[in-house]
Amino acid sequence: MRDLMPGLISLPSQLDIKAAAPLAAELLALRGKDLTLDASAVEQLGGQCIQVLLSAAATWAADGAELAVREPSAAFLEAAETAGLATSDFCTRNN
């Protein structure tokens, strides 16, 4: 995960079980600020990282901050769709 610019981080390519805890910690550290997740590099997205991302969306919504996903990769979209989710489920809905 790299900070591309304030409020924008890039998700790593492998979001498997090993990635869940570091991802949760990284997001938690950014809590309270508007955040965009660049999902263009994601090659694998597993159930537990989906949980982290969904939890983040709920947390940001509760905090009244904005969380968005941009440029989701094909793998990201396919995994979300397989999980019965849409990209919008990973974002705060403020409209």
Added chain:
Amino acid sequence: MDTMAAIKQTFFQECEEQLAELESGLLTIEREEGDAETINAVFRAVHSIKGGAGAFGLDELVRFAHTFETTLDGMRSGKVETAPQIVRLMLRAADTLADLVRVSRDGGTVDAARVSQIGDELAQAGGAQPAPAAPVFEPIAMSGDQQTDDFGFAPVMISFDDLVGGTQADGGQNGFAISFKPKPELYAKANDAIRLLRELRRMGEAKIRCDFSEIPLLSELDPEGAYLSWHVRLSTSGGDAAVREVFEFVEFDCDLSIEAQGLGGTDASLAVEALLVEAGIKESAPAPAEIPALAPVPRQTSATPPQLAAVAPPTASQGAPAQGAQQPSATIRVDLDRVDRLIDLVGELVINQSMLAQRVMEAGIARLSDVAVGLDDLEHLTREIQDSVMAIRAQPVRPIFQRMSRVVREVADMTGKSVRLITDGENCEVDKTVIERLADPLTHMIRNAVDHGLEKPDDRVKAGKPEQGVVRMTAAHRSGRVVIEVADDGAGINRARVRDIAVRKELIDADAQLSDAEIDDLIFAPGFSTASTISDVSGRGVGMDVVRRSIQALGGRITISSRPGQGTTFTLSLPLTLAVLDGMVVTVAGQTLVVPLTAIVETLQPKAADIHSLGEKARVVAIRGSFIPLIDIGSELGYRDSEADPLQSVAVLVETENQSQSALLVDGIIGQQQVVIKSLETNYGQVFGVAAATILGDGRVAVILDIDAVVAGTGRDHANRKRNAA
């Protein structure tokens, strides 16, 4: 050779190794030197044979191995004790397993009654209840033909029950409602809910709804916990079993319910929805968090079960699979032909090198010149290469030694004797061919040792010996040869009886004066058999004469020594390789001959006073008080008509297998040399007195003398023994 045939060959090779492992493990247990790992190794050996046999549909082998394994498992877990009779039973079971392996490989039949009897005994030893029947596996149809499809497309028999009416004839679809809630363990075992859902989508049309209501805020979240659950409506041509198979690995790591809906038809709600969409009444956009799979796998158009559709065919874009293969093994398997070709080439190199050395010498180049020194180095290197190449063919004698313990058991069983086989030097390495050809002679010697060598238990006790006899088999390297000894602690050779038999069979004259060694040596005489009846054991119609001949054919020697009341020892001395030989190069009537160094005792210049004539042609030479027959090689082999003048000749004193000595008359000695053996027989058939040929440094072909044949052929071998014309 196609892939499966090659693997099958590997399997049988491995079986041999496992059988050896099995036997040596059991013997260790028998000696009460085993530990838990010994039992494990024994179990693994049988288990491994069973596993491979299953893959090749060798049912009988699988069944027996399974029974065996079950009992061994009992031993492993301590339910079956390692009592001596149990271990003996297991050793017999190991022999039976070896028989079954051999029959599976070479064809033929096994004694079915014996197999089932040992099987029953094993089952009994394994516990009160009979061993459960081993599952009989169907052989796997693996296509070895490179032109046909890969394994993924091998037709697989699938029961129609799996398809639950979903045949293509009625185009039937099965509907399922699946609820699925993973537990953290599911993820911890590297399974993933997403992959399982993906599998469901591959089966047909899946509507997946995710329930994420239980997900806590990030601060409360256990990243490796499990909070999501899914509800899937699946329409598939596959049956209940196919759906359950998706969750086969995770059924204990999740809450799962699978319910069939609307068997044999399309799910009603899906159909209605489709109609509504078609009529433009309902938007085709999916409801939030409930989207139909966008790219369902097209419905099956063949009887291929749906789960197979998931198998991606290998395509060119996936790259050549062979590139990915890695072999961690530190050994390689090489075709023997290739090794032999290398040995041949190195043989040529040796010859070439010595020819070159000779030319250089002939050219009068100084011994210490750079050229000569360089040549010396070359010679060293050549020898080293030769040794290294020979080492490739060298193998430890262990497998053969291990085979002998079975022979001992069988003969002991049949003769009612109690025997312990002690082996030593199993790691001694000998040429592969030598090892292969040693099996029969050694088997015979071991049989003899137990059957004739050892006394019956009662007699042993009477003689003040322990009831159990000991046969000791050892191998060791001694001055460039391997020496194998087979010794028993029995009664020793009954010389009076041997003599009687030899006289009765007209092998010797009744009044012949023989030393103890000469009497002992009679058991190698053709047609001699010490057993008064041809027993089941030593039978087979061969005697020690055949043993001696097969050992000689290997360039070896066999000798016997016996001490009354203490036992008999057979000593085999064998060359390490069949490809080179240390010889003495001699000249006879302009011919160059090679005398194997192992046969030579000494060389000497005969003096007129020592030469004595016996009868018409025979001459002897007196050496240190004994009279040794003189053999004129030149006339024996037909190189010249006239007799050689002993005073102008050199006498090479040689000793034959039966330790009788003769003096070969040759014109001169050129020197000692290691020569590369070239078989003459393949080209010319057997020639009298000639064992093989070689090419010398000067490029000339020289024959290697077969000392025993030459000596026997002259009839002077044994003054007191009648010639056996055959």
Added chain:
Amino acid sequence: MSKVILTVDDSRTIREMLKAALMDAGMQVIQAEDGVHGLEMLESSSTPDVIITDINMPRMDGFGFIEAVRGNGKYRAIPILVLTTESVDDKKERARRAGASGWIVKPFDPAKLVSAINRVAA
């Protein structure tokens, strides 16, 4: 990208059969002869997508090997399939407890083998 499979089995026959079936399905194969060797291969080769391991092996058996892989932060996400000779439930249960992702019953059918791999590493 073709999958990389690490096979751990002390039987040369089974190793060769696995290799033939997997390579025919376009996968790459790394071989190890027991658990200890398997761990060495993990360190020295490219990380496999799936591990297939036997249970009965010298030096380190399948259970020990699975536990070692699951206990290693670097490799714990690799799915592991266990080879069992029959569908013996207690073996499967022990393998599951040790952390196996799934199992393959020997003698395996190549198609089933590949489908099991796809199920744990699609």
